[in-house]
Amino acid sequence: MYEFVAFYIFAIATTILFLITVMSKNVLYSMTSLAAGMVLISGLFFLLGADFLGVVQLIVYVGAVMALYAFAMMFFDATKDVKEKHGNSALVFLLGGLMALVFVVMFSAPIIGENIQALYPVGLAENLGASGNSQDVGLVLFTKYLVPFEVAAVMLLVAMIAGIILAGKKMDYSLTECEASDEELKQEIKKEEV
Amino acid sequence: MEIGIGHYLILSGILFSIGFVGVLRRKNLLMLFFATEIMLNAVNIAFAAIGNYYGDLSGQMFAFFIIAVAASEVAVGLGLLIILYKKYGSLDLDVISTMKG
């Protein structure tokens, strides 16, 4: 019963919040409802016994990602209402509705197989007397998924470099569009920096 | 009343579709990115739910990596947005359409 109530509360709330995110004309509302929806999703993760995932969701999404978005919003000065021209709203909703319908139809069928064995069962560390989602996650993450984990680290490095370069000052001059010789250009850039 | 995996998956599907609508509907790039975040979050629910019902950790793992990817995408995406805003002075998709045909 507890699960039932919690699920429906979370589900309905996230749906409404995300709808606001998608529908709202105001970036601030949109972003706030997105953040709130994500918090509620972490609740769903806790319900599903994925404690660590829930925590990560809170920290990374609500903490980091939303902070980035907030910063961007300020940069773009997008607090005021955004004017969007919508040519065919009806069609969009029809498409979205159709998509949702297909998912509902699809997921109404039983997806879980009877004879499927869990490859990395929850409670890996149980026999050691220490149970807990975080430890299990740690165990799997640093054995089986060590390679993807490291690649993800590279990916984050790439993202960092990309962010630094793209938002960097050097992008303000375009060597690509400038006919001046290299020497002149260097001088010019130096002057500008001083 | 038992909440089965079907409930979670249907929720996931609905949220995914909401994100999808957002992607189709939004003309403001920043808000469009919000919509993609919703889609990824919806998928995370599906993974967590399936993993839970199999008693398997792989689903959670995928969800972790999706979160990592989402974070990286935000970094790159915002970098692009900033530079685009500098050049075009707008984030409206219809303005950014010099290449066509």
Add this chain to the structure above:
Amino acid sequence: MFIDPKNITMDVLNLTTLMPMLIAIGGGLVILTIDLIKENIHKSLYVMLTILILVIDLGATLGLNFGPNEKGFFDVMLIDGLSILSQILVLVASGLFIPLALTSKRFHEYSYPEFFALFLFMIAGFQFMVSSDNLILIFIGLETASLSLYTLIAMHNRHNSFEASVKYFTMGALAAGFFTMGSAILYGISGSLELYQIAPAIQSRMGEPGMMMFLLGGAGLLLTAFAFKLSLFPFHTWAPDVYEGASAPLAGYMSVVPKVAAFVVSMRIFEMFIELQIEWVQTIIIILAVLTMTLANLMALVQEDVKRMLAYSSISHAGFVMVAIALATEKANTGIFLYYALFMFTNLGAFAMLWVSRHKNRIHHARYDHPYEKFSGMVKIMPMGAVVMGLFMLSLAGVPPFSVFWGKVYLMSATIDAGHIGLAIIMGLNSAIAAYYYLKLIVYMFLREPTAQVTEETTYYNVSKPLLTILGLAVFVTVGSIFYVDPLIEYITEMMRATNFGI
């Protein structure tokens, strides 16, 4: 609380499988470090360093043990023939691409050492993507490569390149959503994220009610994601714009390397579906392939810009090759790699020719860098260049005995072997349409008088020795294909036999 250290031997881990990627990543870090230690080093050092790393990487790749069951690191890595072959293609194409940075004029992206680091990270991403049948690693590799690629495009630093990058990025994010959702469904029905375990699990559950729904739904979602990567209709819309916005060498590179990687993963995933007798997937892929090659050809016909025309032609070529995925025979799979191995040199060569004549501002047309008029009467000004470009065009059009012809013939014969005569006829017809727009450029180059703006100065604008070397190499490979195509096919076939297709 204390957890027992796991006893894992090095043998089980098979660490060498990681070597090639580690070299690429390490190389990228070395470049970043060098930049930290000493600034303002000339880009040629980075180019040389990158080539060196690519060569070592290639050596490591060639030195790997491979086989259908050559796994490593808790079975996350899979080094089979497919993986080796695609890594070789990726590395060779990268080796051709990087020297194009050494132009006589300075362009923005090459002023960053980070460009080369990101490039190497991207290669590592592609390498991970092709050497795994674990959906998580495939996804992470894909994203690493894609995020680097978006940045590389934007670093060209023009209006167009930002627009291109944003378009690619946004659609890529949407595709990532579809890919993950598709993976979730596969996970749901099989309880695993590894293709070699997914396939038997699905097979054992085939009869269950509602299973078809999941299978087709999952296949549809995954197909959307890969159709985007492979620029199949109607998911191709990004491609022409992105190719136009990116610098010419990068556009040429993008028409080959990401597609090879995406084809490898598509082979692993969709051929699994086809092997499971799910005909729907086959039908849909054929429809997409036919639509792609036909519509892209028609659109290429009406382009005014050579680069955009080549972009559409690359889309059309991808559609042509996509047919092979639907056939899922050994010969067809061999054909994919044969096609790309041959197409790679020709197409990169053609884009390199555009790069040679690239200007910093658009002197011929308000919007386009490479309108057809730019090439009118080229034979009078740059006879060698015109002949070389003409050769590339003929090869792309599939004129014997130039390289791409063999790829086309091989794929079409694979199609006929698989019993799809009608499909082969459509492929032939499309090649005929395509010939028209390639010949259009040849007509411009050889039969028209040069316009006033076309002078020696403008056509040779960006040329340099390394560029000429790469062009020469491309010509050599394009023209001499008749001599190596047979052993090449043998090699690819052999590699295909050492491949794990899940079932």
Add this chain to the structure above:
Amino acid sequence: MENLVYIALFAPFVGSLFAGLFFARSPKTHLVGVVNSTLIGIAFIAAVTLALHVAEHGAVHVTMMSWISAGDLSIPFGFLVDEVSVTMMLVVTLVSTIVHIYSTGYMDHDRAYNRFFAYLSAFVFSMMILVMSDNFAGLFIGWEGVGVCSWLLIGFWYHKEDRPFEENPSISPSWAANEAFIMNRVADLGMLVGIFLIYWNVGSLQYDVVFKALPHLADGLLVSIAIALFIGAMGKSAQFPLHTWLTDAMEGPTPVSALIHAATMVTAGVFLVIRANPLYSLDAVHEVSMFIASLGAFVAFYAASMALSARDIKRIVALSTLSQLGYMFAAAGLGAYWIALFHLAAHAFFKALLFLGAGNVMHAMDDELDIFKMGGMKKVMMGSYIYMGIASFALAGLPVMAGFYSKDAIIETAFNDGSYIIWAILVITAGMTAFYSFRQVFFTFHGEERYKALGFHPHDMYKYVLVAMAPLAVLAISFGWFMENFHEFITKNLPDYEMSHTTHHWAWLLGSLVIVLAVTGIIIAYKKYAGKGPNAWKRDEEFEQSFIYKLVENQYYVPKFYDEFIVQPYTIASKKFWEIDKAVVDGFVDLIGKMSYKSGDVSRGMQTGSLSAYLNWMGVGALLLIVAAAITALIG
């Protein structure tokens, strides 16, 4: 050995690419001539080495590509170097080497020097494919290749205007080129039918497979195949009634005439019959073979009669080529394949020599072709005089010379076969041959120096060119001496042809008869045309008005017949069809073109440039896929 095969095959190709790709538009450079001549020379050396190898170890068979297989169709691309093909390779490479060297001198003043070498080398490459292929498909590819190169080379001076030539209908190089090409296309159609028939019934195009399967086929089918293939041979070897193109092909540069329209390409038809000897020696196709022999004899006589009155120096040589091709077909038709091949080789040497000599004369006379305007040129052109003399002796079949052995053997064959009519025709033709070839020599080099009045200042060719021609002269004299060795070598592959005892018995008489006739012909020619001063030759206007002279002069009105009954009605019909075509077919094609453009424009509309629209396309696509998936799953 495999490498040698490829070297022999691809050296000319490399030369062609070299000249065509790198020098097509650059000004004339001798580098091209030297490099290409060297490459062909290399091919010749490779051919010699291969010949020695074949003589010792037998045939070399290489398969270059075996994978062009689409469905059930599998065409391996292989090369066979056996006794027959190696003979052809030797002839082709030797003559073309000399012609290449000759051309460096002859084409010296031509603007399109480099282009010429590109074409010439391409021709050699195609010819090598033709002779070396181990299957009919390769043969056909080479066949078409030489056709195209011949077209390019005949029309080499395409810019020349149609010139009104009082004795000739107006002919221009481009017209001649088209005529040659079209006539050959007509014939090739026959050949293609033959190849298809073989493929349908045997399922392969490999020579060895086909020839093994032939005896099991139905008689009617065999006859059809034999006829169809021979039609192809008739076109390429200019047999009646498809012969008119050959004389007109003389519009091309003279080295081309020497190489293509005398020594090599036109013998391809003979080569085909020799290659397909297992087919033509079957009993079922005996009638076809007899027809080939009779047609050969007829053409031999027919062409020789036209040569009697011709005034154009190249046309005479061309007609003599036609006549000699007739001899070859006569031999091949009678089953004496090795003799046909022997004559083919011998003929290639002396005829190339003759043509190159004629080229020297033309060069000296500023492209003047009319022998009536020449005379007494031996003083100024001693070298060419000797060469043309040797070649003419060989052509006339005087003892010791190459032509004597080969031609005599053919005449003996006809006698031996009991085909006395053919024999008689060939003997008479031999006399005529001697007459007209020496008529030409005497007209050109002896007698009154008529050219002086016309203001010509002839001079001989470059020394090195004359030296380069020497091997041909040596072979024109001595090739016949090796008849026995050749016989031994070639009959390992080709069926032997044994003369009966009676023939052996009468051989000396037959030989003497031919010699007597030939010598008589030469003497008559000498009396008539070589005189000087008061006995000098005068034009016999009255005789030139006679019916026979007119008939022969106008090539029996065959070209006129073609013009009146085929070309003109065809032109009229074509014009009518063109009008219909413009309205209907053209309109249709235009419509397709317009539709492609239109649909391109329409589909281009989806590329609006707006990311939002792109995302919508992608979304719609994804949704369509998923909905289609759901529906498919629900239905079945």
